[in-house]
Amino acid sequence: MPEEEINYVFVMLCLGALVIALVVIILIKSVSLVEHLYSYFYKKPLYTHFYFRVKKLSPQHQEFLKQNFLFYTRLSTKQQRFFQHRLVTFVAHKSFEGRDDFEITEEVKLYIGATAVMLTFGMRNFLLNRLQKIIIYPDVYFSTINKVKHKGEFNPHLKALVFSWKDFLEGFDNDKDNVNLAIHEFMHVIQINTHNHKNISAVIFSDANKELENLLKQDHLRHKLINSRYFREYAFTNRVEFLAVLVESFIESPQVFEQNFPEFYKKIKEMLNYHFAGY
Structure with a gap:
């Protein structure tokens, strides 16, 4: 093939790639604009759940959710599958560390992860990227941040959420007093996580x-x-x-x-x- 033809083909391929890229960018911007208009009127995203492959919990862990999370039992079968997928994904993305000889079990991870998934279930972005580490003490602990004893706190600089497990469980043991340490502290995480984000x-x-x-x-x-x-x-x-x-x-x-x-x-x-x- 003559050099002129090779150059011509190369230029046309580059132009074609550029046109495709521009079309993709325009489509993305258009969808984003439509969604923002939709959310302005309806106060919700166009869609919340979309997964290529839905991950599942074991039957034993599914039973744990049914026994401990009223929220989960209120969901439809389809929504429960989405909840399970998010819970498996969330737990896999976070580091769990015990202090003062506290043992990190699967139940601990499920309890904590399910709380986060419950609060973010209506949001498209649920992984809370400004949270990386979850630290659990068996009881109240001495906070190095403000030098007092704490039941729970979120440190955005260390991307760490800390709980007293005793007080964590007490929040779920009484679900009628409107006091729940896990919900309270995870809301602080969500507030930080949504600050200045454009999703x-x-x-x-x-x-x-x-x-x-x-x-x-x-x-x-x-x-x-x-x-x-x-x-x-x-x-x-x-x-x-x-x-x-x-x-x-x-x-x-x-x-x-x-x-x-x-x-x-x-x-x-x-x-x-x-x-x-x-x-």
Whole structure:
């Protein structure tokens, strides 16, 4: 083949590749624009779950979820498969470390991972990339961050979440008091994880959070919150703690929450994209 023809073919291949790349970029941008418009009106992503191969838990671990997570039992069969897939994936992506001779068992990983999956089940991005390590003590521990004893905390600089296992379990033993250490601390992780992120779930979360804060500025709603004593006083420490406490109540007593504070309930539901049974 003459050199001129080779050059021509090469140029045409390059142009073809460039056109294909541009078409792909335009399609991606168009889908992103459509989804943002969709989320603006409907307050949720176009889709949440899409997996090439769904991973499954063992029958024994599936039974563990049924016995310990009411949330899981409320899901449809299809949603339960997605929950299992996310749980297997989440646990595989995190490091679990025991302190003071605490033993990391499969049950420990399932309990912790299922809590994270429950809270992010309505979000497309669920791996919480700003969390890498989960450290568990058998009981309250001495925090090197603020030099006091703690039940749990999230260190965003070390990407580490720390729990007292005793207090972790107590949060699930009583699911009617609106106090759950695991839910509370994972909400701090989610807040950090969605900060300044551009994925659609993070955008929806952040927008709803801003609207939630605007509701809190309304005197009559703020006074109603405080006087009701439905939320414990710790909720009014700051806005970060306020959201974490609200989500504890949202998960444990959604019907009471909706009945008494429908405005706040609606925003939490939007933030978590909870559009399924029980919520």
